[in-house]
Amino acid sequence: MVVGSSRTTPTVAVIMGGPSAERDVSLSSGRECAVALREAGFEVVEVDAATDLCARLQEIKPDVVFNALHGRWGEDGCVQGMLEWMHLPYTHSGVLSSALAMDKERTKAAYRTAGLPVVESMLARRDEVRMRHVMPPPYVVKPYNEGSSVGVYLVEAGANRPPALSDDMPEVVMVETYAPGRELTTTVIGDRALTVTDILTDGWYDYDAKYKPGGSRHVVPAEVPQEIFDACLDYALRAHVVLGCRGVSRTDFRWDEARGLDGLILLETNTQPGMTPTSLVPEQAQALGISFPDLCRWMVEDASCNR
Secondary structure, eight states: OOOTTOOSSSSEEEEOOSSTTTHHHHHHHHHHHOOOOOOHHHHHHHOOOOTHHHHHHHHHHHHHEEEESSSSTTTTHHHHHHHHHHOOOOOSSSHHHHHHSHHHHHHHHHHHHTTTTOOEEEEHHHHHHHHHOOOOOOOEEEETTOOOOTTTTEEEEEEESSSOOOOTOSSSEEEEEEOSSSSEEEEEEEEEEEEEEEOOOOOOOHHHOOOOSSSSSESOOOOOOHHHHHHHHHHHHHHHHHOOOOOOEEEEEOOOGGGGGGGGEEEEESOOOOSSOOOOOHHHHHHOOOOHHHHHHHHHOOOBBBO
């Protein structure tokens, strides 16, 4: 990780913020990780990623870049390509897997090749989705290349009108059949699936439910049948592998209890999962006895180029 460095204490640049719709979450993730990395014994420089990011990193000359960016540019292979060009070891997934996992339709295609269960979906133009139901309700409309439930619309069964999508939505959106049931998630660290969390909310698991205190409640480990628990671990690890992920990833599921194992489907895999005080990955690690500083230390020690 720090071969060739003359420093006794490795310097880690934590890049965060950036221009995406998930900037605020990224800033929170980055600050929390910076605190944990200092506790773990690293020299840490916090960097708000802007157009001068390359120059800032050339100035800092870090041993490792801890990528705490979320959303486009930071999670879709763009910054990963820059770090590869600069020969700076970095955390999380590489260029190809980051781009693949960020594109929800291509992610589903990869899932299918691995025999993983998904719901039907399609890409459609924003204006067309505003004009008519492009599939029978209930269905969900969301950007095909954003995360953290940014811009997600639920069209309920029996809805007379199509959704009034905001102009902030991209020109092309994903429309997928609504999957009823419980929200489950599993973290993968390296080649190990950790556990399963059952995410409980009073309504739709949207951006506020994910990040506002009290927006959701987490049951870790999830109180589900062993068959479902084991399937989540298996599916998450297979998703991590088929997408070519490195470091830490988190795969989200919906589970319709009435259908048993047939009711478990994959929603998406996050290659840059949140590291905020309400985030799921640190919570799962803690449930298995892995402290937040130790988790962040492992991610730095796992960092490399050619990911």
